Amino acid sequence: MGEENKVTLYGMWASPFVKRVEIALKIKGIPYEYVEEDLKNKSQLLLQYNPVHKKVPVLVHNGKPIAESLVILEYIEETWKNGPKILPEDPYERAKVRFWASFIQQQLLDSLVSAAKSSGEAHEKAMKEAFEKLTVFEEGMKGFFPSGTPHFEDENIGFLDIVLCSLFGPHKAQEEAHGLKIIDPERHPLVYSWVTALNEVPAVKESLPPHDKMVALIQFLRRNAPH
Amino acid sequence: MANSDHIVLLDYSVSPFAMRVRLALAAKGVEYLIKEEDLTQSKSSLLLKVNPVHKKIPVLIHNGKPVCESLIIVEYIDEVWKDRCRLLPADPYQRAKAKFWADFIDKMVYPSGYKVWAANGEVQEAGKKEFIDRIKMLEGELKSNPYFGGETLGFLDIAFLPLYYWFHTLETFGKFSIEAECPKLVAWGKRCMEEEFVYTSLPHPHKVYDLVVDYKKKMGI
Numbered sequence: 001m002g003e004e005n006k007v008t009l010y011g012m013w014a015s016p017f018v019k020r021v022e023i024a025l026k027i028k029g030i031p032y033e034y035v036e037e038d039l040k041n042k043s044q045l046l047l048q049y050n051p052v053h054k055k056v057p058v059l060v061h062n063g064k065p066i067a068e069s070l071v072i073l074e075y076i077e078e079t080w081k082n083g084p085k086i087l088p089e090d091p092y093e094r095a096k097v098r099f100w101a102s103f104i105q106q107q108l109l110d111s112l113v114s115a116a117k118s119s120g121e122a123h124e125k126a127m128k129e130a131f132e133k134l135t136v137f138e139e140g141m142k143g144f145f146p147s148g149t150p151h152f153e154d155e156n157i158g159f160l161d162i163v164l165c166s167l168f169g170p171h172k173a174q175e176e177a178h179g180l181k182i183i184d185p186e187r188h189p190l191v192y193s194w195v196t197a198l199n200e201v202p203a204v205k206e207s208l209p210p211h212d213k214m215v216a217l218i219q220f221l222r223r224n225a226p227h
Numbered sequence: 228m229a230n231s232d233h234i235v236l237l238d239y240s241v242s243p244f245a246m247r248v249r250l251a252l253a254a255k256g257v258e259y260l261i262k263e264e265d266l267t268q269s270k271s272s273l274l275l276k277v278n279p280v281h282k283k284i285p286v287l288i289h290n291g292k293p294v295c296e297s298l299i300i301v302e303y304i305d306e307v308w309k310d311r312c313r314l315l316p317a318d319p320y321q322r323a324k325a326k327f328w329a330d331f332i333d334k335m336v337y338p339s340g341y342k343v344w345a346a347n348g349e350v351q352e353a354g355k356k357e358f359i360d361r362i363k364m365l366e367g368e369l370k371s372n373p374y375f376g377g378e379t380l381g382f383l384d385i386a387f388l389p390l391y392y393w394f395h396t397l398e399t400f401g402k403f404s405i406e407a408e409c410p411k412l413v414a415w416g417k418r419c420m421e422e423e424f425v426y427t428s429l430p431h432p433h434k435v436y437d438l439v440v441d442y443k444k445k446m447g448i
Contacts, residue, residue, distance in 0.1 A: 052331060052364060066323045068330055078319040091306035095294045102296060103280065136280055 007032040010046050010058040012039055014209050014217050016109070017069040018057040020166035024076050026203035027157060028083045070101060073159060086159045100140060101163045107133050109167060115178070116221055123222075127180070131187070138188045150194040152201050164191075165198040173211045177218035234259035237274055237286040239266050241438040243337070243389030244297035245285040246429055250385045251301045253424040255308040267445040298329055301385060314382045325375070328368055329386040336361045340390065343401045344439060345448050355401050359408045362390075366412045373418060384419060388429075391416035395432040396439050 009025065009032050011018035025032050037046055037056050049058045049065035059066045059075070066075050077086050087094055111130035115123055144160075152161070168174075168191070171183045185192040198204050236252070238245045238261045252259055264274055264284050277286045277293035287294045287303070294303050305314040315322050339361055342354025365387065368375060375383035394405045394416065406413040419425050430438065442448075 061320075064320050066320070066327070068327050071323050071326045071330065074326065075319050075323040078322065091303050092289070092292055092294070094306065095299050095303045098299045098302070099294075099296055102299070140280065 006060075006062055008035060008060040009033070010035045010037055010043075010049065010060070011056045012037050014214060015056055016166040017055075019169070019207050019209075020069050020162045021057045021059060021072050021076075022207045023157075023162050023166060023203050024073050024086060026206065027086065027155065027162075028076060028080050030076070030080055070105065070163070073162065077159075084156060086157070086162065088158070097158070097160050100137070100160055103133075103137065103140075104160075104163050104167060108137065112167075112174075112182075116218055119222060127178075130182070134183075134188050134191060138190050141190055141194070145190070145194075150190075150197050152197055155201050155203060157198065157201055157204070161194075161198055165195060165204050168195045169199055169204060169208050170211070170214050171195060173209070173214035174218060176211075177215045177222070232257075233290050235262055235288040236260070237262050237264055237271075237277065237284045237288070239264050239284050240430055241435055241442065242266070242284060243393060244283075246389035246392065247297045247385055248285045248287060248300050248304070249428040250388060250425065251304040251314060253428045254312050254314065254380065254385070255304060256311065256424075257304070257308060267442060298326075298333065298386060301382065305382070314376075314385065316376070316381065324368075325381065325383045325386075328365060328375070328383050331361075332365070332386055332390065336365070336390065340393065340397060343397045344393075345443070351401060355403055358397070359403075359405070362405070362409055362412060366409050369411055369415055374415065380419060380422065380425075384415075388416070388419055388425065391419070392429050392432050392435050393439075396436045399436055 007025070007030055009018070009021055011022070011034060013036060022034075035043075035045075037043060039056070042054060046056065046058060047054055049060060050056075050067045053067060055067070057067070057069055057072060059072045061075075061079070066072050073086065087097060108130065111126055111133055115126035115130055118126055157165075168183055175182050181187075183192050183195055199208065234252070234257060236245070236248060236259050238249070240263065262271075262273065264271060266284070270282055274284065274286065275282055277288060278284075278295045281295060283295075285295075285297055285300060287300045289303075289307070294300050301314065315325060336358065339354050339357035342350050343358055346354060368383075372378070374380050375387065391412070394413070398405055
């Protein structure tokens with residue numbers, strides 16, 4: 001990898017935000033160096049590259065840092081023009097994809113994070129909210145798959161696919177840690193079949209965090225949540 | 228194609244999110260109809276139909292197709308009317324920076340601003356400090372340029388400008404001076420206000436204050 005196109009990703013193995021950047025880089029066939037950050041002891045470089053939020057992921061391309069996962073995805077799309085496109089060409093279709101990606105990011109993720117960090121009544125309330133939002137998402141997605149079932153033969157996955165599987169790819173680990181179904185094939189059949197199909201795509205499969213390690217992390221976060 | 232375009236904006240004049248869309252449309256010289264929603268009353272059936280997920284304004288309805296979320300709408304406007312007055316820069320890295328800071332405004336600046344105009348006591352005081360700290364970071368991004376977009380107004384200017392129109396409101400409720408802390412930012416705001424497409428799209432800052440007082444009263448905030 002020459003100096004003209006040096007790409008480094010600062011990340012953490014369990015972060016869905018980092019996952020989505022990894023998957024995008026793999027889909028586009030972009031070689032990169034990965035640096036694992038200890039979030040309890042962030043490196044000087046990370047703090048220098050993302051002084052505003054001090055978070056992962058940060059993509060550094062030829063010395064220039066880009067932060068915020070959805071911004072990074074769009075940067076990748078615009079910079080590496082060869083290879084598969086992850087956003088549609090039509091502005092209205094792009095707006096729809098961005099809308100739903102934002103919904104997953106802000107609404108769904110928020111509820112799940114609240115659930116992960118709480119217990120007892122607060123936890124149940126957060127999970128109920130998360131299910132309601134999943135239903136809104138399920139309904140909203142029906143128009144995206146005219147044939148009914150999502151399938152991805154040529155690894156042809158896009159922006160929304162990447163955002164979804166980065167969050168729900170490890171759903172089996174999330175479900176084991178929480179002791180309940182998050183993506184229920186009966187309640188949310190479209191999302192379930194979509195995530196299952198995505199998890200078979202090599203770039204996604206390779207990026208899935210190890211199951212047992214993930215279960216242990218979620219359980220640790222729940223045990224140590226403030227009451 | 229331009230002459231047969233039918234564009235409706237579900238709007239609320241004092242909403243900083245809706246203001247962004249009005250600015251973008253005006254910058255591009257696009258004609259549109261405004262349908263004002265009264266946010267102190269129950270939501271119209273049109274709003275519930277075009278934005279069933281969030282039930283919020285602004286919504287841009289372009290030839291019957293709704294686009295929601297202010298920054299997504301601004302980017303949509305930039306992409307559809309790409310032949311004039313470019314809002315996002317051409318360079319991917321500059322675009323990423325503009326989007327990063329616009330996201331920062333939504334995530335970090337607006338919530339602090341809310342504490343200043345809608346809360347009081349300790350919450351308001353914390354909000355004031357947070358607000359100033361965060362807009363100072365944005366001020367740093369101006370560097371030696373007249374606008375965030377460089378020599379001309381761009382995406383980030385449009386994303387932030389409505390908040391500048393709210394400065395007077397925040398200062399009055401918060402009893403503090405933003406200009407004392409961020410003179411460069413206030414100079415930028417005044418510069419933007421001189422542009423015709425800006426002052427014809429947005430209510431004057433003093434009018435914003437009157438509207439917010441009225442809104443607070445009606446909503447019991």
